[in-house]
Amino acid sequence: MALVGSYVGLSKLLVAVFPVFLLAWLRFGIAAVAMLHWVRRVPGEASLSRHDRWLLFWESFLGNFLFSICMLYGVALSSAVAAGVAMAGIPAAVALLSWLFLRERIGPRIGLAIACAGTGMVLLAVGRGSTTDGAVSPLGFALLLGAVLCEACYVVIGKRLTGNLSPRRISALINLWGLALVTPLGLWQALSFDFATVRPAIWGLLLFYALAASMVTVWLWMKGLAQVPAPRAGVFSVLLPVSAAAIGVGVLGEPFTTVHALAFGLALAGLLLATWPARSTPAVTVPG
Numbered sequence: 512m513a514l515v516g517s518y519v520g521l522s523k524l525l526v527a528v529f530p531v532f533l534l535a536w537l538r539f540g541i542a543a544v545a546m547l548h549w550v551r552r553v554p555g556e557a558s559l560s561r562h563d564r565w566l567l568f569w570e571s572f573l574g575n576f577l578f579s580i581c582m583l584y585g586v587a588l589s590s591a592v593a594a595g596v597a598m599a600g601i602p603a604a605v606a607l608l609s610w611l612f613l614r615e616r617i618g619p620r621i622g623l624a625i626a627c628a629g630t631g632m633v634l635l636a637v638g639r640g641s642t643t644d645g646a647v648s649p650l651g652f653a654l655l656l657g658a659v660l661c662e663a664c665y666v667v668i669g670k671r672l673t674g675n676l677s678p679r680r681i682s683a684l685i686n687l688w689g690l691a692l693v694t695p696l697g698l699w700q701a702l703s704f705d706f707a708t709v710r711p712a713i714w715g716l717l718l719f720y721a722l723a724a725s726m727v728t729v730w731l732w733m734k735g736l737a738q739v740p741a742p743r744a745g746v747f748s749v750l751l752p753v754s755a756a757a758i759g760v761g762v763l764g765e766p767f768t769t770v771h772a773l774a775f776g777l778a779l780a781g782l783l784l785a786t787w788p789a790r791s792t793p794a795v796t797v798p799g
Contacts, residue, residue, distance in 0.1 A: 599751070686729070
Protein backbone atom coordinates (compact mmCIF):
# COMPACT_ATOMS: atom_id res chain seq x y z
CA MET A 512 0.00 0.00 0.00
CA ALA A 513 2.91 2.35 0.69
CA LEU A 514 4.33 1.54 -2.76
CA VAL A 515 0.94 2.17 -4.39
CA GLY A 516 0.72 5.56 -2.73
CA SER A 517 4.25 6.45 -3.80
CA TYR A 518 3.71 5.67 -7.48
CA VAL A 519 0.32 7.39 -7.45
CA GLY A 520 2.14 10.51 -6.27
CA LEU A 521 5.17 10.18 -8.55
CA SER A 522 2.99 9.52 -11.60
CA LYS A 523 2.44 13.30 -11.65
CA LEU A 524 6.00 13.58 -13.00
CA LEU A 525 5.43 10.89 -15.62
CA VAL A 526 2.18 12.28 -17.06
CA ALA A 527 3.98 15.58 -17.56
CA VAL A 528 6.28 13.78 -20.04
CA PHE A 529 4.33 10.86 -21.52
CA PRO A 530 0.78 10.85 -22.95
CA VAL A 531 -1.44 8.77 -20.66
CA PHE A 532 -2.14 5.85 -23.01
CA LEU A 533 1.52 5.62 -24.01
CA LEU A 534 2.53 5.67 -20.35
CA ALA A 535 0.09 2.86 -19.52
CA TRP A 536 1.27 0.82 -22.52
CA LEU A 537 4.94 1.18 -21.53
CA ARG A 538 4.06 0.22 -17.95
CA PHE A 539 2.27 -2.99 -18.93
CA GLY A 540 4.91 -3.83 -21.55
CA ILE A 541 7.86 -3.52 -19.16
CA ALA A 542 6.05 -5.55 -16.50
CA ALA A 543 5.06 -8.23 -19.05
CA VAL A 544 8.72 -8.87 -19.85
CA ALA A 545 9.63 -8.99 -16.16
CA MET A 546 6.77 -11.38 -15.29
CA LEU A 547 6.91 -13.66 -18.33
CA HIS A 548 8.05 -16.61 -16.22
CA TRP A 549 5.07 -16.13 -13.88
CA VAL A 550 2.48 -17.01 -16.54
CA ARG A 551 3.00 -20.77 -16.34
CA ARG A 552 0.81 -22.86 -14.08
CA VAL A 553 2.67 -24.02 -10.97
CA PRO A 554 2.66 -27.74 -10.06
CA GLY A 555 -0.55 -28.69 -8.28
CA GLU A 556 -2.46 -25.60 -9.44
CA ALA A 557 -5.85 -26.22 -11.09
CA SER A 558 -6.29 -25.25 -14.73
CA LEU A 559 -8.20 -22.07 -15.51
CA SER A 560 -11.95 -22.49 -15.68
CA ARG A 561 -14.20 -20.36 -17.89
CA HIS A 562 -15.32 -18.50 -14.75
CA ASP A 563 -11.71 -17.83 -13.72
CA ARG A 564 -10.89 -16.45 -17.18
CA TRP A 565 -13.77 -13.99 -16.98
CA LEU A 566 -12.75 -12.94 -13.47
CA LEU A 567 -9.19 -12.33 -14.70
CA PHE A 568 -10.49 -10.21 -17.57
CA TRP A 569 -12.68 -8.03 -15.32
CA GLU A 570 -9.92 -7.82 -12.70
CA SER A 571 -7.58 -6.40 -15.34
CA PHE A 572 -10.15 -4.28 -17.20
CA LEU A 573 -11.38 -2.55 -14.03
CA GLY A 574 -8.35 -2.75 -11.74
CA ASN A 575 -5.54 -2.30 -14.27
CA PHE A 576 -6.80 -0.67 -17.47
CA LEU A 577 -9.59 1.65 -16.29
CA PHE A 578 -7.93 2.36 -12.93
CA SER A 579 -4.68 3.39 -14.65
CA ILE A 580 -6.47 5.66 -17.14
CA CYS A 581 -8.70 7.30 -14.51
CA MET A 582 -5.88 7.66 -11.98
CA LEU A 583 -3.30 9.06 -14.45
CA TYR A 584 -5.69 11.54 -16.04
CA GLY A 585 -7.09 12.41 -12.59
CA VAL A 586 -3.62 13.13 -11.19
CA ALA A 587 -2.75 15.17 -14.29
CA LEU A 588 -5.85 17.34 -13.75
CA SER A 589 -5.46 17.66 -9.96
CA SER A 590 -2.58 16.81 -7.63
CA ALA A 591 -0.91 13.92 -5.82
CA VAL A 592 -2.40 15.20 -2.53
CA ALA A 593 -5.92 15.17 -4.00
CA ALA A 594 -5.34 11.66 -5.36
CA GLY A 595 -4.26 10.52 -1.89
CA VAL A 596 -7.44 11.89 -0.33
CA ALA A 597 -9.55 10.18 -2.99
CA MET A 598 -7.77 6.82 -2.62
CA ALA A 599 -8.56 6.82 1.11
CA GLY A 600 -12.19 6.20 0.14
CA ILE A 601 -11.44 2.75 -1.32
CA PRO A 602 -12.49 0.66 1.75
CA ALA A 603 -15.80 2.52 1.99
CA ALA A 604 -16.32 1.92 -1.74
CA VAL A 605 -15.58 -1.79 -1.22
CA ALA A 606 -18.23 -1.94 1.52
CA LEU A 607 -20.75 -0.15 -0.69
CA LEU A 608 -20.14 -2.47 -3.65
CA SER A 609 -20.38 -5.51 -1.38
CA TRP A 610 -23.79 -4.27 -0.23
CA LEU A 611 -24.98 -3.62 -3.79
CA PHE A 612 -23.75 -6.80 -5.47
CA LEU A 613 -23.13 -9.33 -2.68
CA ARG A 614 -26.01 -8.23 -0.42
CA GLU A 615 -23.66 -7.96 2.56
CA ARG A 616 -25.08 -6.04 5.48
CA ILE A 617 -23.78 -2.53 6.19
CA GLY A 618 -23.66 -1.97 9.94
CA PRO A 619 -23.63 1.41 11.72
CA ARG A 620 -19.82 1.62 11.74
CA ILE A 621 -19.56 0.91 8.00
CA GLY A 622 -22.36 3.39 7.32
CA LEU A 623 -20.46 6.06 9.25
CA ALA A 624 -17.29 5.17 7.33
CA ILE A 625 -19.09 5.67 4.01
CA ALA A 626 -20.45 9.01 5.25
CA CYS A 627 -16.95 10.16 6.28
CA ALA A 628 -15.42 9.12 2.96
CA GLY A 629 -18.26 10.76 1.04
CA THR A 630 -17.91 14.01 2.99
CA GLY A 631 -14.17 14.00 2.36
CA MET A 632 -14.76 13.59 -1.36
CA VAL A 633 -17.28 16.43 -1.33
CA LEU A 634 -14.74 18.70 0.37
CA LEU A 635 -12.19 17.66 -2.23
CA ALA A 636 -14.64 18.60 -4.97
CA VAL A 637 -15.00 22.09 -3.42
CA GLY A 638 -11.50 23.01 -4.61
CA ARG A 639 -12.46 23.60 -8.20
CA GLY A 640 -10.61 25.74 -10.69
CA SER A 641 -6.96 25.79 -11.63
CA THR A 642 -4.73 23.03 -10.33
CA THR A 643 -1.72 25.23 -9.63
CA ASP A 644 -2.99 26.02 -6.12
CA GLY A 645 -3.85 22.41 -5.32
CA ALA A 646 -7.47 22.70 -6.47
CA VAL A 647 -9.25 19.91 -8.29
CA SER A 648 -11.08 20.41 -11.58
CA PRO A 649 -14.55 18.81 -11.92
CA LEU A 650 -13.22 16.36 -14.51
CA GLY A 651 -10.19 15.53 -12.35
CA PHE A 652 -12.48 14.86 -9.38
CA ALA A 653 -14.75 12.60 -11.47
CA LEU A 654 -11.76 10.63 -12.76
CA LEU A 655 -10.33 10.13 -9.25
CA LEU A 656 -13.75 8.95 -8.08
CA GLY A 657 -13.81 6.53 -11.01
CA ALA A 658 -10.37 5.24 -10.01
CA VAL A 659 -11.64 4.60 -6.47
CA LEU A 660 -14.59 2.56 -7.77
CA CYS A 661 -12.33 0.60 -10.12
CA GLU A 662 -9.93 -0.22 -7.30
CA ALA A 663 -12.83 -1.33 -5.09
CA CYS A 664 -13.93 -3.76 -7.82
CA TYR A 665 -10.32 -4.93 -8.07
CA VAL A 666 -10.24 -5.78 -4.34
CA VAL A 667 -13.56 -7.68 -4.41
CA ILE A 668 -12.66 -9.73 -7.51
CA GLY A 669 -9.09 -10.32 -6.31
CA LYS A 670 -10.27 -11.96 -3.10
CA ARG A 671 -12.23 -14.46 -5.19
CA LEU A 672 -9.29 -15.20 -7.50
CA THR A 673 -6.82 -15.96 -4.70
CA GLY A 674 -8.85 -19.03 -3.79
CA ASN A 675 -8.03 -20.71 -7.11
CA LEU A 676 -4.78 -19.22 -8.48
CA SER A 677 -1.33 -18.38 -7.17
CA PRO A 678 -0.65 -14.66 -6.53
CA ARG A 679 2.22 -14.63 -9.04
CA ARG A 680 0.10 -16.08 -11.85
CA ILE A 681 -2.78 -13.69 -11.12
CA SER A 682 -0.34 -10.76 -11.32
CA ALA A 683 1.12 -11.92 -14.65
CA LEU A 684 -2.21 -12.76 -16.32
CA ILE A 685 -4.03 -9.55 -15.41
CA ASN A 686 -0.99 -7.56 -16.57
CA LEU A 687 -1.12 -9.32 -19.96
CA TRP A 688 -4.80 -8.44 -20.24
CA GLY A 689 -3.96 -4.84 -19.43
CA LEU A 690 -1.27 -4.81 -22.12
CA ALA A 691 -3.68 -6.21 -24.71
CA LEU A 692 -6.38 -3.67 -23.85
CA VAL A 693 -4.14 -0.59 -24.00
CA THR A 694 -1.88 -1.59 -26.93
CA PRO A 695 -3.97 0.01 -29.75
CA LEU A 696 -4.17 3.35 -27.92
CA GLY A 697 -0.54 3.14 -26.78
CA LEU A 698 0.75 2.51 -30.30
CA TRP A 699 -1.37 5.38 -31.63
CA GLN A 700 0.29 7.83 -29.22
CA ALA A 701 3.76 6.28 -29.67
CA LEU A 702 3.77 7.07 -33.39
CA SER A 703 3.80 10.83 -32.74
CA PHE A 704 5.94 10.85 -29.57
CA ASP A 705 9.60 11.94 -29.57
CA PHE A 706 11.30 9.40 -27.28
CA ALA A 707 14.67 11.20 -27.64
CA THR A 708 13.40 14.06 -25.44
CA VAL A 709 12.92 11.82 -22.39
CA ARG A 710 15.65 12.28 -19.76
CA PRO A 711 17.38 9.22 -18.19
CA ALA A 712 15.89 10.04 -14.78
CA ILE A 713 12.37 9.80 -16.23
CA TRP A 714 13.18 6.42 -17.78
CA GLY A 715 14.34 5.26 -14.35
CA LEU A 716 11.12 6.52 -12.76
CA LEU A 717 9.12 4.75 -15.47
CA LEU A 718 10.93 1.48 -14.70
CA PHE A 719 10.10 1.86 -11.00
CA TYR A 720 6.47 2.69 -11.82
CA ALA A 721 6.07 -0.30 -14.14
CA LEU A 722 7.59 -2.85 -11.76
CA ALA A 723 5.93 -1.42 -8.64
CA ALA A 724 2.46 -0.96 -10.14
CA SER A 725 2.13 -4.16 -12.16
CA MET A 726 4.48 -6.61 -10.48
CA VAL A 727 5.54 -5.97 -6.90
CA THR A 728 2.43 -4.43 -5.36
CA VAL A 729 -0.02 -6.77 -7.14
CA TRP A 730 1.93 -9.82 -5.98
CA LEU A 731 2.24 -8.51 -2.43
CA TRP A 732 -1.47 -7.64 -2.27
CA MET A 733 -2.65 -10.99 -3.69
CA LYS A 734 -0.23 -12.86 -1.43
CA GLY A 735 -1.57 -10.96 1.57
CA LEU A 736 -5.22 -11.48 0.62
CA ALA A 737 -4.60 -15.22 0.39
CA GLN A 738 -3.33 -15.36 3.98
CA VAL A 739 -4.96 -12.49 5.90
CA PRO A 740 -8.68 -11.78 6.44
CA ALA A 741 -9.84 -8.95 4.20
CA PRO A 742 -10.97 -6.61 7.02
CA ARG A 743 -7.59 -6.90 8.74
CA ALA A 744 -5.70 -6.48 5.45
CA GLY A 745 -7.72 -3.37 4.72
CA VAL A 746 -6.25 -1.58 7.72
CA PHE A 747 -2.93 -1.40 5.90
CA SER A 748 -4.49 0.60 3.06
CA VAL A 749 -4.12 3.62 5.33
CA LEU A 750 -0.54 3.75 4.03
CA LEU A 751 -1.74 4.49 0.48
CA PRO A 752 -3.17 8.00 1.00
CA VAL A 753 -0.50 8.86 3.56
CA SER A 754 2.38 8.02 1.20
CA ALA A 755 0.67 9.67 -1.80
CA ALA A 756 0.16 12.90 0.14
CA ALA A 757 3.71 12.74 1.52
CA ILE A 758 5.10 12.44 -2.02
CA GLY A 759 2.91 15.32 -3.18
CA VAL A 760 3.97 17.68 -0.40
CA GLY A 761 7.53 16.54 0.27
CA VAL A 762 8.77 15.71 -3.24
CA LEU A 763 6.54 17.62 -5.65
CA GLY A 764 6.12 20.70 -3.45
CA GLU A 765 2.33 20.73 -3.71
CA PRO A 766 0.32 22.87 -1.26
CA PHE A 767 -1.54 21.21 1.59
CA THR A 768 -4.50 23.50 2.27
CA THR A 769 -7.03 23.54 5.10
CA VAL A 770 -9.60 21.94 2.79
CA HIS A 771 -7.11 19.18 1.99
CA ALA A 772 -6.46 18.65 5.71
CA LEU A 773 -10.17 18.38 6.54
CA ALA A 774 -10.87 16.06 3.61
CA PHE A 775 -7.81 13.97 4.44
CA GLY A 776 -8.84 13.64 8.10
CA LEU A 777 -12.39 12.58 7.18
CA ALA A 778 -11.14 10.13 4.57
CA LEU A 779 -8.72 8.50 7.01
CA ALA A 780 -11.41 8.33 9.70
CA GLY A 781 -13.71 6.59 7.23
CA LEU A 782 -10.93 4.23 6.18
CA LEU A 783 -10.21 3.17 9.77
CA LEU A 784 -13.89 2.79 10.61
CA ALA A 785 -14.42 0.58 7.56
CA THR A 786 -11.40 -1.68 8.02
CA TRP A 787 -10.47 -1.88 11.68
CA PRO A 788 -11.12 -5.43 12.95
CA ALA A 789 -14.03 -5.73 15.35
CA ARG A 790 -13.19 -6.73 18.90
CA SER A 791 -13.99 -10.38 19.41
CA THR A 792 -16.29 -11.29 22.27
CA PRO A 793 -14.73 -13.92 24.54
CA ALA A 794 -16.71 -17.09 24.90
CA VAL A 795 -18.52 -17.54 28.20
CA THR A 796 -18.04 -20.91 29.89
CA VAL A 797 -21.19 -22.09 31.59
CA PRO A 798 -20.49 -24.30 34.62
CA GLY A 799 -21.97 -27.73 34.15
